Amino acid sequence: MSSILHVELAAEPAAAGRSRRVTGRWLTSLCGAEQPCATAQDLVLAVNEAVSNSAEHAYRGDPSGVVVLHGTADGPRVELEVSDHGRWRDPPADNGFRGRGLDMIEAVAEDVRVERGPRGTTVTFCGTLGQCSGTCEP
Known part of the structure; x- marks a missing residue:
């Protein structure tokens, strides 16, 4: 499989599921394994959170919004x-039981960066895959 993944998703709730599937397949192929390893699973979780945030918050009901992975x-x-x-929305002072997406991404990925600007938001993060035989340990 290619060393590049590029997917454009409609900013809707189903985008998270599609992003998990394509990211999981891509990372598993890079590992050379049949099943996703622990590192790949962590990165899939991070992608899910970032895509979910964009789909839910960036466009505020604009059906033409796009999330790029x-x-x-x-x-x-x-x-x-x-x-x-879309537009960045500062989190409320009290998130209640929500608002943990960026914290989750930071917990499972490396070098997490969030760039907000007038043209949208970009969340970037990394991981290191190793020789996979059930686990992606470097």
């Missing part, structure tokens, strides 16, 4: 980027 692999190092062209 882009991934590159350079050897065992994988970088994933989720971007939208």
